[in-house]
Amino acid sequence: MTAYAIRRFLGLIPVLFGVSLLVFTFIHLIPGDPAVVMLGQRATPQALEKLRKQLNLDKPLFFNVKAAVEEKNPAALFESQYFSFANRILHGDLGESIFTKVDVATELRARFPATLELSIGAMLLAILVAIPAGIMAAVRKNSWVDLTVMTGALVGISMPIFWLGLLLIYLFAVNLHWLPPSGRLDVGLQVKPLTGMYVLDGLLRGNLAVTLNALKHLILPSIALGSIPMAVIARMMRGAMLEVMSQDYIRTARSKGLSERMVIWKHALRNAMLPVITIIGLMFGTLLTGAILTETIFNWPGIGKWLYDGIGARDYPIVQGGTLFIATVYVIINALVDLSYGFFDPRVQYH
Amino acid sequence: MATSEAYMRTPTQQAWLRFRRSSSGKAGMLIVGFFVLLALLAPFLYPYDATKDRHLRERLRPPTAEHIMGTDELGRDIFVRVVHGSRISLRVGVFAVGLAIVVGTVLGLLAGYFGGTTDMLISWLIDILLSFPSILLAIAIVAVIGPGISNAMIAVGIVQIPIYARLTRSVVISIKEQDFVSAAVGLGATHSRVIFRHVLPNGLSPLIVQGTLSIATAILDAAGLGFLGLGAQPPQPEWGLMISKGFLYFTRAPWISLFPGVAIMVAVLGFNLLGDGLRDALDPRTSR
Numbered sequence: 001m002t003a004y005a006i007r008r009f010l011g012l013i014p015v016l017f018g019v020s021l022l023v024f025t026f027i028h029l030i031p032g033d034p035a036v037v038m039l040g041q042r043a044t045p046q047a048l049e050k051l052r053k054q055l056n057l058d059k060p061l062f063f064n065v066k067a068a069v070e071e072k073n074p075a076a077l078f079e080s081q082y083f084s085f086a087n088r089i090l091h092g093d094l095g096e097s098i099f100t101k102v103d104v105a106t107e108l109r110a111r112f113p114a115t116l117e118l119s120i121g122a123m124l125l126a127i128l129v130a131i132p133a134g135i136m137a138a139v140r141k142n143s144w145v146d147l148t149v150m151t152g153a154l155v156g157i158s159m160p161i162f163w164l165g166l167l168l169i170y171l172f173a174v175n176l177h178w179l180p181p182s183g184r185l186d187v188g189l190q191v192k193p194l195t196g197m198y199v200l201d202g203l204l205r206g207n208l209a210v211t212l213n214a215l216k217h218l219i220l221p222s223i224a225l226g227s228i229p230m231a232v233i234a235r236m237m238r239g240a241m242l243e244v245m246s247q248d249y250i251r252t253a254r255s256k257g258l259s260e261r262m263v264i265w266k267h268a269l270r271n272a273m274l275p276v277i278t279i280i281g282l283m284f285g286t287l288l289t290g291a292i293l294t295e296t297i298f299n300w301p302g303i304g305k306w307l308y309d310g311i312g313a314r315d316y317p318i319v320q321g322g323t324l325f326i327a328t329v330y331v332i333i334n335a336l337v338d339l340s341y342g343f344f345d346p347r348v349q350y351h
Numbered sequence: 352m353a354t355s356e357a358y359m360r361t362p363t364q365q366a367w368l369r370f371r372r373s374s375s376g377k378a379g380m381l382i383v384g385f386f387v388l389l390a391l392l393a394p395f396l397y398p399y400d401a402t403k404d405r406h407l408r409e410r411l412r413p414p415t416a417e418h419i420m421g422t423d424e425l426g427r428d429i430f431v432r433v434v435h436g437s438r439i440s441l442r443v444g445v446f447a448v449g450l451a452i453v454v455g456t457v458l459g460l461l462a463g464y465f466g467g468t469t470d471m472l473i474s475w476l477i478d479i480l481l482s483f484p485s486i487l488l489a490i491a492i493v494a495v496i497g498p499g500i501s502n503a504m505i506a507v508g509i510v511q512i513p514i515y516a517r518l519t520r521s522v523v524i525s526i527k528e529q530d531f532v533s534a535a536v537g538l539g540a541t542h543s544r545v546i547f548r549h550v551l552p553n554g555l556s557p558l559i560v561q562g563t564l565s566i567a568t569a570i571l572d573a574a575g576l577g578f579l580g581l582g583a584q585p586p587q588p589e590w591g592l593m594i595s596k597g598f599l600y601f602t603r604a605p606w607i608s609l610f611p612g613v614a615i616m617v618a619v620l621g622f623n624l625l626g627d628g629l630r631d632a633l634d635p636r637t638s639r
Contacts, residue, residue, distance in 0.1 A: 018479035029495045158620040160571055162578045163594055163612035166601060174602050286484050293486070293575055297598075307487075308579065311494045323491055327482040 113196025134237025156231030376628015382621025455515025463523030
């Protein structure tokens with residue numbers, strides 16, 4: 001198990017190296033001079049020169065052969081754009097925004113809790129609805145319950161989440177005034193950040209008003225973001241449950257006179273949970289990193305919205321740093337999900 | 352009766368029989384057929400030129416008999432634009448998935464068939480692509496190559512390449528060790544003959560099923576890009592773009608965003624249903 005875990009994580013190194021190469025190349029695939037693209041046509045030559053220096057655009061892309069030969073120093077071979085970029089990110093320095101001058105890594109750390117809070121909210125909602133729904137659909141296969149759940153799930157997968165978000169805002173915020181349409185807290189309310197997740201911070205600081213208000217803000221975006229995981233988990237739960245229910249040991253359990261409730265809860269559910277837990281883990285990775293649309297609609301100040309704004313402003317350090325961060329989180333979560341198989345199912349042998 | 356029936360028919364006929372028994376398949380076929388017909392007939396039924404469509408006097412009208420889906424902020428008839436939007440979305444879906452299938456299948460074939468270093472390199476490439484959540488990768492690609500409907504199509508296609516590369520690779524690996532392939536190689540068949548005559552046809556069913564489901568994802572992703580302003584550009588009647596423009600007016604005129612969203616949902620639902628039905632028909636072992 002430990003050996004497998006180590007190997008799984010060592011395997012991430014070439015992948016993350018490739019990711020860094022790809023993210024690095026982004027900036028050079030932009031047609032034209034990246035400095036001009038970022039600063040605009042009217043930028044002064046001095047400003048352009050400064051930016052080129054700042055981004056190392058005056059150095060060769062990968063290997064500085066010229067410097068190495070001239071200075072007779074093999075180490076100078078690595079005085080290139082890629083290696084200074086890689087050196088920077090390995091030291092946790094993701095550069096700074098061109099326009100706002102804020103440090104990308106600091107900004108990511110500040111915004112990540114908002115995204116995490118939203119992802120947790122969406123996932124909890126999805127699990128709470130989807131697992132009972134999936135079980136019920138499986139237990140009463142082909143009944144109207146099953147049909148309703150499966151149709152609902154199919155519609156959930158087919159709905160554009162940005163559109164669902166708009167409908168929710170229109171209905172519950174604009175028309176009914178039940179819930180706020182955007183943001184994380186009402187104006188005037190604030191809490192000293194501890195975890196950065198306001199629902200939790202309110203509780204920890206003993207400020208219940210903040211917790212309740214943060215929860216109210218969380219509901220609509222969580223429904224929008226949670227719709228797809230909800231649909232996927234419900235389908236998975238039903239499928240896994242049906243698979244397990246057709247096995248011999250379930251027949252045995254029934255024939256020894258156990259109540260149907262016991263059969264389902266004690267025998268079937270436990271074994272059906274494994275694939276469901278896997279999909280929950282994988283979907284959580286997607287949520288954490290793919291909330292761009294939801295955050296944009298609900299004006300949720302997380303990393304997704306920030307990245308989107310960075311793309312719009314052609315603020316390439318934000319795009320590079322944000323993408324790199326997200327990809328890293330994503331592959332690590334996926335690796336952890338892989339490893340969790342053994343934890344939940346002792347039969348799984350790692351090779 | 353069922354056994355003799357299966358015994359009498361060719362595999363294609365059996366698949367068709369199973370497809371006709373699948374209610375989701377039939378429903379999906381109906382919806383997809385409807386949209387295809389709509390897309391093909393749109394220019395004849397409702398000739399439309401997006402660049403000239405402006406009737407400011409009729410702006411923001413709610414649905415009436417004259418404009419059954421109302422009008423938008425420029426007085427354009429939403430129904431006509433939704434109908435023409437089907438042409439854009441279907442084209443994007445089909446082309447993006449086509450790109451992904453061609454590139455992905457070639458990569459998967461090379462990796463699975465030749466193995467060794469080729470496999471390692473291609474698998475590395477695929478792992479890198481899979482390190483990004485799909486919508487983020489599409490957004491990043493468009494951010495680099497520039498917004499626009501063709502670039503959105505390419506971006507959505509690239510995002511789906513890993514699915515097909517992995518699918519084809521696994522099919523090839525499982526088939527290439529089988530006796531009939533060894534026999535073909537022993538008889539002196541060339542690589543390309545072995546690949547195209549013996550290996551690839553066996554991977555066709557999962558490719559068809561996955562392809563149909565992928566069109567659904569591609570339509571959704573492209574609409575998302577359009578919504579973010581990174582896909583189709585105004586005044587194109589693209590569904591995602593229409594929703595985002597309607598966003599500005601939606602307290603006063605919710606119908607602007609409502610109907611394009613319904614269109615996306617129904618079209619995507621159609622492809623998802625059709626994909627499920629095709630799975631029932633072509634891949635009876637894995638279907639529920």
